[in-house]
Amino acid sequence: MYSWLWHKLPGGKLLKSLQCLTMVGLALVAFYFWLFPWLDAILFSESSTKL
């Protein structure tokens, strides 16, 4: 999967690395604003007994 993605990316090693870092950064932002709050709501739903 990662190997396939690496080969699909255009440019040399440096450009590929920069693109990978950008994707990781965007993923982290998406996790922080969307995925984690969503997981929070699912895994830690309302309960007055579990404190």
Place this chain on the structure above:
Amino acid sequence: MQKSTNPSDVTELPDGTRIIWAPLPKKRTGRQALLAVGETAITLGLILALFVGYKAFLQDSLVADTQNQKAQGFGGGADQHKLRFPSQVHKQAQIFGRMYVPRFGSKWTRLIAEGTRWHPVLNEIGIGHYVGTSMPGEVGNFAVAAHRGGFGGAFKEIHRLVAGDKVYVETRNYWYVYKYLQTKIVDPTDTSVIDRVPLELTGSVSGGKYMTMTSCTPIFVNTHRIVVWLELDQVIKASDGPPRELNLGGN
């Protein structure tokens, strides 16, 4: 010895040159699928690890700061009217007090609201008052709950309370100073700890003015409840200013 060649794998060019095509390597789809599954599992594991880190450290710390700042800024100056009289509290999330626990830190403070629902009381405000239990300063048991870990973990340090520690509860008209009595770990089903006279509290008597702080334990495991009992030690009029030992410099 030469290998026998399949005629279909041989191309003969006009100049007589023979091209013998080597068979293409077989696609190892099984191995590729396994690799994809493995990489997906590692990716999900990393995301989960990030979420745990976010939950345990980043979010906890951010929410704790927010709750602390909200508590420090609430009810001061023009906003004084926002702190309800305990006798006028009838609905969930109505804020009627503010707690100070020097053992938790000199800057630590949290608002106290009615009810123990996660949202919006424990998750956003910080400390929730068990509905139906006594109000601060009253005869009986003023029982409160807060998160131990996650959502600011207001009572994260509850296990550090020891004899000699005091907990200060500020309301609209009075400051109530409670002194530490006892800590106990109980099952989640043991609701008698917030009874008007908690029988598990050594030396508890009818007519006593107690306070019970409850939270989950062990931290992030939450299989049991940690209970701290305190007893009313002093009542100070709000007009006399905050207790000097808090070093708040007046409100």
